Amino acid sequence: MKAQMCKAWGPPESLVYEDVPSPMPGPGQVKIAVKAAGMNFPDTLLIEGKYQIKPPFPFAPGAEAAGTVIAVGPGVTRFRIGDKIMGTSATGSGGYAEEMIAGENSAQPIPDGMTWEQAAGFAAVYGTSYHALVQRAHLAAGETLLVLGAAGGVGLAAVELGKAMGATVIGAVGADEKFAVVLEHGADHVINYTTGSLKDQVKALTADKGADVIYDAVGGDMFDQSMRCIAWEGRLLVVGFASGRIPSLPANLALLKGCQIVGVFYGAFAAREPETATANFAAMARLFAAGKLRPHVSKTFPLKDAPHAMRELLTRKYPGKLVLTMDAA
Amino acid sequence: MKAQVCKAWGPPESLVYEDIAAPPLGSDEVRLAVAAAGLNFPDTLMIAGKYQVKPAFPFAPGSEVAGRVTEVGARCTRLKLGDRVMSTTSMSGGGGFAEQAVVREAMCFRIPDSMSWNEAAGFPVTYGTTYHALVQRGRLKADEVLLVHGAAGGVGLNAVELGKVMGATVIGTVGSDAKIDIVKKYGADHVINYSTESIKDRVKALTGDKGADVIYDAVGGDAFDQSLRCIAWEGRLLVIGFASGRIPQAPANLVLLKGCEIVGVHWGPFATRESETHRANMEQMFRWYEQGKLHPHVSMTFPLTEVPQAMAALLGRQSTGKIVIDINQKL
Numbered sequence: 001m002k003a004q005m006c007k008a009w010g011p012p013e014s015l016v017y018e019d020v021p022s023p024m025p026g027p028g029q030v031k032i033a034v035k036a037a038g039m040n041f042p043d044t045l046l047i048e049g050k051y052q053i054k055p056p057f058p059f060a061p062g063a064e065a066a067g068t069v070i071a072v073g074p075g076v077t078r079f080r081i082g083d084k085i086m087g088t089s090a091t092g093s094g095g096y097a098e099e100m101i102a103g104e105n106s107a108q109p110i111p112d113g114m115t116w117e118q119a120a121g122f123a124a125v126y127g128t129s130y131h132a133l134v135q136r137a138h139l140a141a142g143e144t145l146l147v148l149g150a151a152g153g154v155g156l157a158a159v160e161l162g163k164a165m166g167a168t169v170i171g172a173v174g175a176d177e178k179f180a181v182v183l184e185h186g187a188d189h190v191i192n193y194t195t196g197s198l199k200d201q202v203k204a205l206t207a208d209k210g211a212d213v214i215y216d217a218v219g220g221d222m223f224d225q226s227m228r229c230i231a232w233e234g235r236l237l238v239v240g241f242a243s244g245r246i247p248s249l250p251a252n253l254a255l256l257k258g259c260q261i262v263g264v265f266y267g268a269f270a271a272r273e274p275e276t277a278t279a280n281f282a283a284m285a286r287l288f289a290a291g292k293l294r295p296h297v298s299k300t301f302p303l304k305d306a307p308h309a310m311r312e313l314l315t316r317k318y319p320g321k322l323v324l325t326m327d328a329a
Numbered sequence: 330m331k332a333q334v335c336k337a338w339g340p341p342e343s344l345v346y347e348d349i350a351a352p353p354l355g356s357d358e359v360r361l362a363v364a365a366a367g368l369n370f371p372d373t374l375m376i377a378g379k380y381q382v383k384p385a386f387p388f389a390p391g392s393e394v395a396g397r398v399t400e401v402g403a404r405c406t407r408l409k410l411g412d413r414v415m416s417t418t419s420m421s422g423g424g425g426f427a428e429q430a431v432v433r434e435a436m437c438f439r440i441p442d443s444m445s446w447n448e449a450a451g452f453p454v455t456y457g458t459t460y461h462a463l464v465q466r467g468r469l470k471a472d473e474v475l476l477v478h479g480a481a482g483g484v485g486l487n488a489v490e491l492g493k494v495m496g497a498t499v500i501g502t503v504g505s506d507a508k509i510d511i512v513k514k515y516g517a518d519h520v521i522n523y524s525t526e527s528i529k530d531r532v533k534a535l536t537g538d539k540g541a542d543v544i545y546d547a548v549g550g551d552a553f554d555q556s557l558r559c560i561a562w563e564g565r566l567l568v569i570g571f572a573s574g575r576i577p578q579a580p581a582n583l584v585l586l587k588g589c590e591i592v593g594v595h596w597g598p599f600a601t602r603e604s605e606t607h608r609a610n611m612e613q614m615f616r617w618y619e620q621g622k623l624h625p626h627v628s629m630t631f632p633l634t635e636v637p638q639a640m641a642a643l644l645g646r647q648s649t650g651k652i653v654i655d656i657n658q659k660l
Contacts, residue, residue: 238581251576254568255568260565261579261581265586269588
């Protein structure tokens with residue numbers, strides 16, 4: 001099969017597009033013929049050796065994909081050959097390839113009516129955002145949810161899910177061009193944090209109360225500012241650090257605000273609590289069927305162009321997801 | 330009335346024992362003849378001008394009292410003259426190191442008949458903080474592991490005791506072997522002396538590498554840093570205070586990887602904003618007291634004339650449990 005292989009830590013251009021042996025599913029794993037693969041920011045960290053997980057060389061990157069089951073490993077009970085699924089990849093066998101290995105527990109059936117491209121980019125971002133808002137933040141209807149990086153993959157998913165859960169959603173973006181897509185996906189307000197203080201804008205929109213839940217996949221200065229506009233008993237969700245700077249929290253601020261800083265590690269959650277993760281996807285399938293979730297795919301690229309696609313991802317100009325497709329490979 | 334009065338920011342010795350006018354009574358307040366007043370670490374910060382609340386001079390410090398109701402404001406509904414009560418003070422009406430205190434009725438609770446003045450005087454702040462921390466903020470469940478830093482201190486001993494009543498396995502940390510016995514007596518399953526042992530290594534060993542589910546930290550500094558290394562998946566690190574004097578920083582990536590929470594506990598605003606929940610908390614603890622499950626530990630008492638000495642004892646960490654200012658036991 002064809003795959004984009006990482007053979008040494010390096011930039012996107014160091015990936016090698018070549019024929020490699022077909023991977024074999026181990027116990028509890030399935031092999032899928034990939035139709036489309038979702039691209040995520042951590043993919044770029046992974047191939048540079050800057051991610052917390054460092055697979056042995058050579059490996060195909062790509063955290064998630066959608067496709068058809070073509071082989072099942074020992075002990076697999078939830079899926080059969082021919083099932084259409086989406087899922088996150090097993091370490092070392094990612095979605096930037098014609099075939100991918102997924103853990104049975106991390107895979108989910110594709111809801112009716114969802115395209116391959118939408119499904120390819122669904123599992124990681126919606127899985128993360130749902131887990132963050134429900135199990136970690138206990139977001140309640142009527143609360144205010146502030147989503148940083150609202151036009152990005154996890155951000156748009158958080159906006160949609162927050163609205164579906166009955167929250168008032170404020171999306172924060174870094175450029176005015178991104179307002180439209182965030183509003184289109186349901187945000188009540190959008191603010192640009194490059195043209196005004198995040199704190200002042202959020203306080204103005206919440207009658208000085210601050211946001212009850214803050215979804216932060218950005219880190220850096222945005223995290224620091226978030227601590228200044230979080231409500232009493234608010235929850236600041238630490239989802240990631242797309243800004244490149246890992247912030248530190250002064251513990252006295254958490255005390256004075258009576259707030260909490262909540263770590264969200266979706267991969268570990270899905271591995272430890274697979275039944276809850278599967279129930280989350282069942283709930284999201286119902287929201288999708290009801291028209292409340294509309295996974296946003298900005299652009300697709302053929303597999304052979306993955307390095308170029310990663311460069312495009314790094315420009316951050318595309319809202320929602322970028323997806324690799326196999327048919328044109 | 331006699332009071333210990335703060336007239337300028339300074340150390341305990343700068344307090345002046347003298348006669349001052351009794352504070353005026355507001356419509357939602359009651360006046361107490363003070364029987365005893367509890368001493369707390371923030372009292373020492375307040376007179377030094379290092380606390381977030383900075384009352385206008387002159388003022389009597391003292392954040393909690395027990396006493397008898399001698400006057401009731403026009404809009405009060407629950408309390409009547411002669412009631413034996415405990416209360417936190419609102420510094421606007423003056424503090425507890427005085428013969429009289431004016432307190433908000435909403436912060437004031439009738440105390441069990443069997444509870445002594447001294448026990449009651451040291452009860453509201455430490456037990457109130459700890460119950461709120463463990464229940465509303467930490468969501469502590471029976472069978473979880475609770476790690477309590479500074480376990481022999483005022484709030485620490487309460488956390489050990491309340492954690493056991495709630496069914497947790499409790500590990501206490503202390504800074505010297507001399508404090509191990511009292512922490513065990515209050516029910517701790519294990520005690521770690523952090524001056525001779527690594528908190529992280531011992532907690533991991535005691536929990537089968539899992540770590541502590543809830544960590545109660547009124548110490549800050551190194552205790553906080555080590556806590557982040559021995560907290561369980563989905564654990565809750567409760568930020569109560571910084572008795573060590575160093576305010577720690579939590580690296581956000583560690584919080585992410587551990588899937589844990591850093592939870593601020595600010596009991597004062599909670600008690601005011603959510604007074605119904607606060608009252609339910611106190612009433613639950615009074616029931617436990619009457620059932621013999623709680624044993625407030627008063628280790629030292631000082632007369633009203635010796636508040637500076639009492640503060641010095643607190644700051645010198647000579648005490649376990651509470652220090653109480655004994656003002657008028659005959660009430």
